[in-house]
Amino acid sequence: MRYMMTYDWMETVRNTNQWMGATANSMASYPLFSMVPNPVFNWMSAWGEVTERTFQRMVVKPDWGIRTFTCEDGKDHLVEINTVVERDFGDLIHINVTGRETQPRKVLLVAPMSGHYATLLRSTVKSLLVNCEVYVTDWHNARDIPVSAGKFDVEDYTLYLVDFMRELGPDTHVIAVCQPAPLTLAATAYLAELDPKAQPSTLTLIGGPVDPDATPTEVTDFGRRVTMGQLEQSMIQRVGFKYKGVGRMVYPGLLQLASFMSMNADRHSKAFTDQIQRVMRDEASDHDAHNRFYDEYLAVMDMTAEFYLSTVERVFKKREIARNAFIVDGHKVDISKITDVAVMTVEGANDDISAPGQCIAALDLCTGLADSKKANHLEPGAGHYGIFAGRSWRDNIRPLVIDFMNTNSRKGKSLRPANKNSAA
Template structure:
């Protein structure tokens, strides 16, 4: 009933939200003399703040229409190249000159943890000048009819393997946060089978490979509560009239509430500053706030079976680092990985995946030669800064680009990183 009450509350507030939006338009209209006064700007700011904090944010757009390649601006077009019920694989096609040597294929596996893949818009933008970029665009579970079937962690791994087959040999993969575990599992399964489509390189960024290391509040919550608590308290049915009516899901608004509560004071301060920017007519500061929260507050539901299996496998049983993880009836053995080069990246101040949790992949993938394994810790960034922001663009992207160029199977540059290193 909680999901239904949430929807009812959202509908009940709709008239007040419409009224607030009308007030915002009235008191921000330059033809209204009051809009040029502190009083008018204050009314408009209060109205916009109310409307934004009670709004349901829809799925954002990637909006990547151009990029710079070889110091020239080229057009970019999004195209779905692979599709299943719960995911679309998007390729960002660049309008490159005919005959130009192709760039490496890079599959970015976006997290399926409550936010849309557009959360990695900055990641895509930073990699477009250097690679032929593909990204997993996960579908909101409440938009998938029950007749389309279930989707769990095993299906997630199958999807990734199918994508590798779709893209073919000499593909490079980047897993951001949550998908680090299923991507590592998929590569291990493929290498164990001698699959030629296994990726050339695997970059894991801020992922929960072994959450026993430096456990964060998120990790401790999972261990303290146990599976029964999650099943009884956070799993709900999609209400009517959504397409996924009666599907059991972990609602996105619950995930968002959990994330915001971890840094509630920071979010309150950000909204207070947003209000003051509007009153002072500081358009740049207000626009930055809108851009960030338009993305951050847009959330999606996860299927119950995927969420519960992930919590149990990754955060409670620690199945992968213990050597107990299974994919259907096959054991997931990271020691089977021998040919795929491994790069792990962590943020010094990450409060979602603690330091050492991603680096643990090196202790599991013992048969990858030492000169094909690299670990880097980015100073002065948190979880978000591992895959977005100025330090990501200036300090992390060059390392990823160099790593991909060094260890691709195509006849390109030979390894530039001579040995495993810690940043």
Template sequence: MLYTAYEWQQRLTAPARTSSALTVRALEALPAPLAGLPGPRRLRAACRIVAEARPTHVRPDWGIDAVAVDGRPAEVVVGSALSTPFADVLHFAKPGVTGQPQVLVVGPISGHFTTLLRPTVRTLLADHDVYVVDWHNARDVPVSAGRFGLDEYIDHILQALRLLGRDTHVMAVCQPAPLVLAAVAVLAAADDPAQPRSVTLMAGPIDTRVNPNRVNLNAGRHSLSRFERLLITTVPARHAGAGRRVYPGVTQLTAFMSMNPRRHMDAHLRMYRAMVAGDEAAAATTRAFYDEYGAVMDVPAEFYLETVQRVFMEHHLPRGVFTWRGRRVDPAAITDTALLTVEGAQDDMCSPGQTEAAHGLCTGIPPERHRHHLQEGAGHYGVFAGKRWEAEIYPAFRAFVAEQERARTAAAAL
């Protein structure tokens, strides 16, 4: 029903979007004196917003062709180092640039493409050799590829870490924080040589019992069967993943926007005013954000439901009952991997304290290898994108990684 309702809504609103787009083209074709009048400018701005106001399932391009390294432009070549039906491990190679610490970025499967982390990746590339786990849209994955739940997610992290080897620093952004920590614990328990040098957990739900917010409280108010009944649907026949049960990306987008509708309305109002004023640079910045924000991907039903149950409802990891493939996972087994946690003081999706809780679980890590960064003035997205990420959070991460690299070099010299 969810897919049917969404697609009917798209069909019913298509005429309004089409006519708005045609109106924009007609107004742009007016002679300069007329096009510059207040009335046409206001109408053109309003129609453009209406014409572009819809979610898409089109994967945005990463759009990172070059970055500055030591003040010089360096070409970036994106290629796949590992591919499965559910994800690619992308390598953002910089030919001719060597000696940089290796970082694996793990993003969430939460209704958006991994390209939402473009600002994170772009910044990291200046000083690091970057790999990214790029998740696929579940509606494009054939049913024959099998299920995808928390075990399978952790399998992918293990594959990526074993591919890259010991000298890796892994960064988990948001939702995957408990799963990445679990993967590192699995490697530690097996004394696997692929244990990373460090793990950075950014605004992720390690223990949502700490300082609970609206998201956490809502998860506890309803039964898992209610979530499944109301939010899970089946991919229609016209898609490659026909028959796969999913949590639709457009549903998650609606949930995200409903958390703070005033913020999104204000952003669109500012964009409208910028277009009317002729400030295309300001309007383009907001438009680019919502183009990315509105590009949605479906989430495998197993992954969504298991996340709700095991992370948000029953708190398996902090309670010490989390399992992978039937085996108990114990973060206290981690001894050779340094830990950095990052939180935003104004984060209304993952409250302060929920990520920091990882330190209390990782008792095997020596105290001098624990770090925590609480960023004042940062909300959820501000932890990994924007001015505070660039100016304050990233320098802290870079210094943390550099510290672990110095420790590795010193240990090798002994």
């Protein structure tokens, strides 16, 4: 009950700040106050508007916001989000462009389960939609999953990926971004040994901690420094009475957000101060740069306690995947069994979360794979987000990944070059 009270206390603080922002905005916006030539009322209204939006977004799942797609026929086609596989802890969804002919590449984009929703990859999805059929792992917020659904740890996560790959078939190209890279590698090895006909054509791992010790960072140092008991005591809470997952042990999204923002507190503080000034000057809009970024950044989700703790213990502390000693459902996964899936790694030279060396370690583990089926790319000057969502991804990395897919497609035919479609 102590953990549940803490969870509800955090939600109470968030809710109170949202209410205070709404109250300040409403009160300072009374027409009567416009007669008073004191800027304090303008400041109060602007502060309230920014504060209300900020704390409201923390519990809202963002929309994909991809409504139409302009195809080669010059027409705008509607985009639908279709659920292909529905599970308790996450779905496999298809970003479907209606009325468009099937594209030559079927891509499974494995989104991170690390605090943010899959919509964090919105720009990545848009860029791939140009000439790919895009499928995405849409992980659910643990606070909304009843306790009766059971546990969800790194082994369950891996088995979900196995089932998703089986559903899509062997002509699939898998791209794993950040956190799921090691588990996606394990899922591919699992299929290579137990169901080789379901293996994907290619596997691209982007900025993931396959071997966290290859290049230590602040993240890996933290994982080494704290004990599992300390993590469980300080990070884990029970979902409160407001949500369907009441009683479930989780690593709360609000606690994760506090950690994210504390790493760059000065930058975030300045960003919100500047936004208040812009609102006062009527220079802000609903979809300006600040709101576009923070609407996504502030939208956080709870992780199941068992997933968070098993990730720290088995991926970071014990390095089970890096040592090729990972066990899934009683079966020891052998990464050397990957012999027919082309594997590519992508790293950013300035990545301070998964530093260069951590992801490329996957290629060394694929001892049964021919060198001709291995590729790696180190993007100069790119940070963590830039390698999958920024200019580096659009201009340099994405073309390399598409070429890698073309070269190693199981369809055995030359794929057509990228077209000039666009998503909106």
